[in-house]
Each structure stands twice: as structure tokens, then as C-alpha cells.
Amino acid sequence: MTTYSRLLSLVLFVLVGAPPVVAEVTHSFLAFGKNTYIVDADGKKTWTYPAATRDGYMLDDGSMILTLSKSKKKYPGGAVVKIASDGKETLIWKGTQSEVNSAHPTDDGTYLITEAGANPRLLEISEDGKVLVDFPLVCQKKNIHLQTRMARKLPDGTYLVPHLLDFAVVQYAADGQVIGKFDTTVEGDSDHKIHTWPFTAIRSPSGNTLVTCTNGNRVIEFDIDGKVVWTLTNDDLPGKWLQDPCGAQVLPNGNVVIASYAAGRADTKAPKLFEVTKDKKVVWTYTNGEKVGIHTFQILDTDGVKVPGPAMK
Template sequence: MPTLRLLAVLLALVSSAAAAHPFLCCDYGGGKVCVVSAEGKIEWQWDCKAPQDCWKLPNGNYLFCFVSGALEVTPDKKVVWEYKAPTDVKVEVHACQPLPDGNVMLVECGTSRIIEVDRAGKIAKEIKLAAAPEIKLHNQFRGTRKLANGHYLVAFKGEGKIVELDGEGKVLRQIKVPGDPHEVVPLPEGHLLITCGDGHQVRELDAKENIVWELGENDIPGYTLRLMAGCQRLPNGNTVFCVYLGHGHIGEQAQVIEVTRDKKIVWDVADHAQFKTINQIMLLDVPGDVTKGEILR
């Protein structure tokens, strides 16, 4: 008799063939940002060190950040916007977001700040972040998003918490979570979707910070949760998660999973020939303007 693990894998393969998505992704360990067809072919690639966040813009260009800055690049690989992080101190850029006014929001470890950069590459706004002194630079911050009301949500990776700031940087609330959070996605009705990094789990909280949905390390046979990184909530209620396979797990299992509300896998990516550690993803078959928050990631 087949094992439950084998049955789960076979069912996932059947499902993925019927529900494959084209996508944009960051391969942190592979040092590249890629556009991938629904058939799994890399159609566009940009090499950069330690990419962390990526978006397809309404104009068709690709915005992404990496360890030393951020770029907007056209499909024919022309750089039309650039931000270079400071070089006089050690800095790591770990999140980016296109804003409605055309500026780009970034979060930097080392300088400990959120910045909004204009089309000329100049800093238009800066919010200082107070990282605990014992937290090493690489572990300070990860996923960061600006909300429609001007507030900011920041994953304080090394401190195991999500922090909401107002538009001037005042701390409004702090939410402790397991592990080292890598992503916080604002959802409708004030919900938050949080990936807990090496906490090996995911939580969705309502506006009162109650857990309304969660995914545990061993909830899905054959799909152990490793370091949970980027994610995207889909219009049908499913969620796509990046399972970062560094820390000793490269090549072991699927790098991306699409999970239903009842915790069934309907699509996955397990391409170890082309990718090492996929840590961020944006599906390209979901309509919406990313500058208006219409894509939930």
C-alpha cells in the first residue's frame, strides 16, 4: 500500500498540473529574480545578491530589492529607477513596496530605518526604527508594508514581533509571534497574515489579534514547514507560501506551496534544478494594481 506521504505527493502533482501559475520570484540563495511561466520555464531573469522582495508594476516593469539597494527594470532589461544603499556603513535592504505616489518604500537593516525614495532616487521620507541593541544587523527587520492609512507594519525578525507605526514612526502596537517573522501582509477587515520564519508556522490574526487561521509545521503530510518567508493571499481564499529551504534543507521538498483554507495543497513548485531558496513570490495571473494594495502580499 502506498504511504500517506506518497499519496499526498501524487495528489499534489495532479493538482499542480491543473492549477499552475505564472509567477515572479526572488531566489535568495540563487542570487536572482525571475519571471516563470505556468509551465515552469524561466522567461526573464536578473542576477543580484540576496534578493528579498519583488513586484510586477502596472506599467509592466519589475521592482525588486536586494542586499545593497533596489531597482525598477523593464521587461527588456533597462534600468529605469535605482536606489543604492549607503556604503559607509554595513546595510542590508530587506523589503520594498511601490507606493501610489510613485515613490518606493524600503526597509534597511544597519541604518535601522524605513525610507520612501522618489523617482530621482532621493529619500523623500525617513522613519527611524528602534532595534534592540543585542540583535545582529542581519536579524533586525524583514517584511515591511505601508498601509492605505499611512501606517507601517514591520516584521522585527530577531525580536519575534510585528510592530505597527503611525506615519511619523510612533509605535501603535506590538504583536509577539513565534519564531522570527519574515512577512506581515495586511488583509481586508483589519486581519494580518504573518509568516513566522523558523517558527515553522503561519498565523492569520483578526483586528483584535485573535488567531482565526493557522498552519503548523506538520499539518500537511509531505510538506513540512521550514523557514516560512514570503506569501500572497489569493482572491479565492487560498494562500501561496514560500518555504525557504536554507539552513540545511536545500533540495528536500517543495519551495512554494498553495494551501486552501482547509489545509490542502493545490499547487506547488519543487524545481531544484533552477532554484535554490525561493523566499518571495508574486503570482502573475491575479489581477490588481499593486500600488493600490489590490494584491495581498
């Protein structure tokens, strides 16, 4: 609800005793995936980019950092580019292996990058591409595509990296040493372990870590000791809306927005994005009728008000 709508609702209630009008929540957002675009609060695409992306950020100055999917000619190993507010594009990093899976603009003005390949690694680079940190990732090497996803640098200088087929989110020190791990396997029927693949891991100021698990179709929150304190599954939702949940963002009010990458393939009415409260009430959905999914995203504003950065995504 916009500020104007709230004021109008209050005036009507005071003058005529009418109940306050509850307007739907609105968001504008930046979407990444096979298609890259911005959607406004009315659900209309206002900007598109002519390449597939895996990750990205809109910065406070209006520029964007995009993690490009690999392409046969220009970027066979993927890349990271910066799009200035005037549209000028600058190459920050050209991938040296099979894929570049994430690029996080840090509070230090650097970029955290992960490369998947024969030698999966984490790099932190400067604006001009100088390598400041470079160490190997402790993950399986058989399936390159499922080595890493949304790696993020934390305020304490450590790194949080999901490893899909290792079924764990690993926390690395600046020297590459493993200092923590969240196991995303869950108990199933008859003591059967369900190996869920972590995709996005978000560390909150409280120390809790929210993780989307793709093949498990669930979202899990761990406390600082690794205990599961919150779980969202399709049993908690109006329908089977968790369909390969990849991207996620925690909003300032504590609500969580989730991207279901496979939504729309079988049922074009299934929401691509939805916002849920911590008591599991759905308050916003986005459906565009397309079969192409949203890989990750960034909510830019809510009810016409800009979401303050840095985005927790």
C-alpha cells in the same frame, strides 16, 4: 484550470455524461532570492536577472522593482532598482548601511524602503530618490541581519514592519510612533514560549494580518485585536513543507501561497512554493529539484489569468 479547459469539461459532461475534468491549478510567478527569475505556467524559466534579490514587485505596466542583496563592489549596502519593460535599469536607491531588506511600491507612487544596520530605519522615497519619510525602527541592534524584512505601507498611511528577533510585527505611524504590535511568540510544551521570527506580514481588507514565521515553521493570522484566528503548521500538511517559510501572498480567492526558503537543501523534492486554502487543503505546489531556495515571490497569473494588483504579498 484555463477558461478553455473549463468549457471543454462542461461540453463533455453535457454531451456524453462524462464527469468534469478537474485540471491542476497553474501559476506563473516571479521569484526572488540567490537566483532571480520568472517561471511560466509550465514550470519553465523564461527570464533571469544576474544578481541576488531580497524583495520585489512586477508592476501593471510590466516594469519590475527589485531589492538587491548587498554586493562587495557595486552595492555594499544593497540597493533598489527599477527594470523597465524594455529592460532598461534605473537606480532608485543605493543603501547607506548594511542591507536594504524591502522596497514596496506604494499606491502613492512612492517606495517604502527599510535599511538594516547600526541605525535601522524606514524611508519613503519618491521616484527620483527624494526622501519623504525617514525615522528609526524600534528593534534590536545586536544582530543586524535579523532586524527587519518585508515592510509594507498600508492604505491608511501607516507602516507594517516585521522585526525578527523582537518576535513582533510592529505598526508605525507616519511620524515613527509605534501604534500597534503583534507578538509572534507562541505557547509550547510545559508552558514554554517559542520565539518565532516574523518575516512577511500581510494586512487584508478585513483588518486581519497574516504572518509567516521562519524559525517557528508556521503561518499565523491575527485579527484586528491581535488574537490568533488561524494557524498553519507542518502537522496540517502532507509533509514537513514549512521549512523556513519567508515569502507569502494572499490570492484574490483567499488562498495563501507560501515560500519555504530552506526547502530543497536536504530533500530536493520538497516544494519551494505551495498554495493552501483556508481549510488547509493544498491545491498547488512548485518543485524544481534545486537546492537554492526562493526567498520571496509574486504570483503573476493563475490558470492563464493575470492576478490583479496590487499584489497582497
